Amino acid sequence: MAEARSVACPTCGKAVEWGPQSPYRPFCSERCKLIDLGAWASEKFRVPVAEENDEPESAETGDGGQAAR
Numbered sequence: 001m002a003e004a005r006s007v008a009c010p011t012c013g014k015a016v017e018w019g020p021q022s023p024y025r026p027f028c029s030e031r032c033k034l035i036d037l038g039a040w041a042s043e044k045f046r047v048p049v050a051e052e053n054d055e056p057e058s059a060e061t062g063d064g065g066q067a068a069r
């Protein structure tokens with residue numbers, strides 16, 4: 001079985017020949033490769049941008065809520 005194998009492109013699911021004729025394997029094209037990498041990067045960058053209302057110090061009304069410290 002030395003025939004050309006093929007894999008599914010992780011981005012679009014298209015069959016990609018596994019060989020030198022597919023330099024972007026397992027992606028079907030450079031575009032799909034960049035899309036996948038881009039998705040990765042945007043997920044990483046999205047993590048530290050999810051806090052804004054998290055300020056426990058803003059509740060200083062002095063009604064005894066801070067006595068636990």
Ligand SMILES: [Zn+2]
Binds near residue numbers: 011012013014028029
């Ligand atoms: Zn693709």
